[in-house]
Amino acid sequence: MDYYSKPKDISALDAKLEAQKIAFSPIAFQAVMTLLRTDILKYLSDTGEQGATAKQLAEQSKISEYGVKVLLDMAASMGVVWIENDDTFRLDKIGHFIVNDKLTLANINFTQDVCYQGMFHLEEAIRSGKPSGLKVFGDWPTIYPALTSLPDNVKKSWFEFDHFYSDHSFPEVLPIIFEDKPNCILDVGGNTGKWTLACLNFDTDVHMAIMDLPQQLTVLQGNVAEQGMSERIEVHPTDLLAADAQFYQGADVIWMSQFLDCFSQEQILDILKGAVNVMTQDTSLFIMETYCDRQRYEAATYCINATSLYFTALANGDSRMYHSGDFIKLIQKAGLYVEKDIDDIGLGHTLFKCRKNMRITD
Numbered sequence: 001m002d003y004y005s006k007p008k009d010i011s012a013l014d015a016k017l018e019a020q021k022i023a024f025s026p027i028a029f030q031a032v033m034t035l036l037r038t039d040i041l042k043y044l045s046d047t048g049e050q051g052a053t054a055k056q057l058a059e060q061s062k063i064s065e066y067g068v069k070v071l072l073d074m075a076a077s078m079g080v081v082w083i084e085n086d087d088t089f090r091l092d093k094i095g096h097f098i099v100n101d102k103l104t105l106a107n108i109n110f111t112q113d114v115c116y117q118g119m120f121h122l123e124e125a126i127r128s129g130k131p132s133g134l135k136v137f138g139d140w141p142t143i144y145p146a147l148t149s150l151p152d153n154v155k156k157s158w159f160e161f162d163h164f165y166s167d168h169s170f171p172e173v174l175p176i177i178f179e180d181k182p183n184c185i186l187d188v189g190g191n192t193g194k195w196t197l198a199c200l201n202f203d204t205d206v207h208m209a210i211m212d213l214p215q216q217l218t219v220l221q222g223n224v225a226e227q228g229m230s231e232r233i234e235v236h237p238t239d240l241l242a243a244d245a246q247f248y249q250g251a252d253v254i255w256m257s258q259f260l261d262c263f264s265q266e267q268i269l270d271i272l273k274g275a276v277n278v279m280t281q282d283t284s285l286f287i288m289e290t291y292c293d294r295q296r297y298e299a300a301t302y303c304i305n306a307t308s309l310y311f312t313a314l315a316n317g318d319s320r321m322y323h324s325g326d327f328i329k330l331i332q333k334a335g336l337y338v339e340k341d342i343d344d345i346g347l348g349h350t351l352f353k354c355r356k357n358m359r360i361t362d
């Protein structure tokens with residue numbers, strides 16, 4: 001991870017350019033967003049090598065030629081488009097990823113719809129340890145009880161962002177989770193039921209118990225009912241931060257995907273201890289997370305570090321995408337050990353298979 005742990009080897013001139021990109025980044029971002037939502041970038045993608053003039057783009061997008069030019073000059077400064085013979089706009093490589101790459105689109109829509117306005121309150125959130133940006137949507141302690149009541153576009157972008165990452169990993173990890181042929185899997189933070197449904201379809205004998213906040217479980221039950229598998233699930237509406245929260249007992253496998261990053265280190269420790277209480281020596285606890293220090297690509301670390309600040313400003317004020325070492329310490333402190341540690345799952349997930357440390361008695 002040289003890009004992360006060494007000083008940047010660039011000239012002063014380039015460093016100054018990079019500093020300007022940061023200084024104007026919200027303006028650059030909104031320019032790209034407008035070019036996307038007016039379909040100008042899509043049109044340039046479709047026209048390929050031919051490109052299009054400002055006049056053609058203005059007619060196509062129903063905005064003024066002034067609007068097209070002012071946006072595309074900025075886009076040319078960002079390498080999103082380039083200008084051929086002074087009058088024809090052509091999509092450049094960065095623009096190609098903005099229009100066509102599903103990862104970039106999930107991230108852009110999440111930033112615009114969920115994060116953009118709330119991030120203005122980041123400093124307040126950092127100082128207070130509270131998700132101060134969440135007030136742009138209403139009065140909630142964290143984003144989780146709010147999820148099902150957020151405006152439709154916000155909800156859509158939140159779920160698409162969340163699902164995009166887990167969807168790529170679920171098919172890869174299913175065979176690992178089912179290696180020991182579990183009868184019952186506890187899905188903690190089951191959300192809309194994507195994992196639960198993946199398990200029910202993967203093994204027609206397995207039963208699922210799901211814990212989450214009541215709002216999410218209502219959606220999950222509807223999704224499972226649509227596939228006619230309601231009799232193979234049981235839901236346990238629980239706020240796992242409540243002092244009297246109890247883990248469901250009797251599962252052979254406990255599954256936590258993109259769940260523990262929703263909590264502070266103290267909360268993670270309490271939740272893991274709650275899980276350990278219902279585990280026997282035969283229970284496996286699988287934790288799937290993205291860690292900033294376990295990424296193969298610089299782009300992945302960039303996304304993860306940005307996502308951490310969404311947690312700060314909007315989600316809960318005190319959680320993040322963790323460093324794997326900090327996480328392993330919490331796992332061990334809770335009375336577990338890591339039996340398997342697998343990196344590079346999907347788009348950068350790491351899977352820990354944990355067991356109860358039977359030598360710890362207190």
Ligand SMILES: C[S@@+](CC[C@H](N)C(=O)[O-])C[C@H]1O[C@@H](n2cnc3c(N)ncnc32)[C@H](O)[C@@H]1O
Nearest residue numbers: 144166189191212213216238239240241257258
């Ligand atoms: C980021 S989503 C992860 C969803 C899913 N497991 C996945 O991999 O895509 C986190 C889930 O944890 C749930 N959650 C957050 N805080 C919770 C709490 N205090 N008690 C129970 N569930 C909670 C949320 O409702 C949400 O469904």
